[in-house]
Amino acid sequence: MLGLRISERGTTPQLLQKGLRKPLLCEACEVHLNTHFEQPSLKSWHALAKMEDDSSFVSKFVETDLGYEATLLEGFDYPTLKLFLLSILWRAGVSSRGEFRQVELGPHEEQLRRILLERNPGSVGDYTCLLFLMKQDFKGIHIPWLTRFEGRVGYRFLLGRVLLWFLATRGFESNRFIQAALTENGGWVAHMVERDGLPEFEAAARMAVSIEIPERLLRP
DSSP states (O other): OEEEEEETTEEEEEEOSSSSOOOOSOHHHHHHHIIIIIHHHHHHHHHHHHTOOOTTOEEEEEOOTTSSEEEEEEOOOHHHHHHHHHHHHHHHHHOOOGGGTTOOOTTHHHHHHHHHHHTOOOOTTSSOEEEEEESSOOOOEEEEEEEEETTEEEEEEEETTEEEEEEOOSSOOOHHHHTTBOOTTSEEEEEEEOSTTOHHHHHHHHHHHHSOOOHHHHOO
């Protein structure tokens, strides 16, 4: 994979064999996240990313107030999947890599750390996460984006065809947002969006074409 490394000195291209990496956790915490959240969620995550039929959930068409074609996916394990998602948000917040510079969790950093350690996902209004799936294939990732919804700070992560939108808040009760969140009964509404026109995709494309790629990185 060809990546664009973002630092105080600017943006430079580099070859990435295993994605964006940074020493972050001790062995015990790595095992904790992997055993309790990552491995149990792997099958469902791959099914979402590829939008393939999967025995772990069923789907049906629904309507929401967000203006997108949407499908309700049912059958997820709420605590496990939500904690897996929150681990992504938390790790982006504590990382010192320039790609995650927009994720500033403040007091939520410690709250999320305790949530992950105690394996307590909280209610649907705690650190709510929306799911968007691109209709077209997309294998790249993009740096998280700072967003706002009804005055609340949020972050959007583009991971292949999956776009996650987190709200960094607890006890959120907006029905417009909650109706499309991962719920305690294992349901999650997937909003289907076009790749072209998606702000995160367009920003990634603009960044890619603006950087001069050295010939040595283009050789097979």
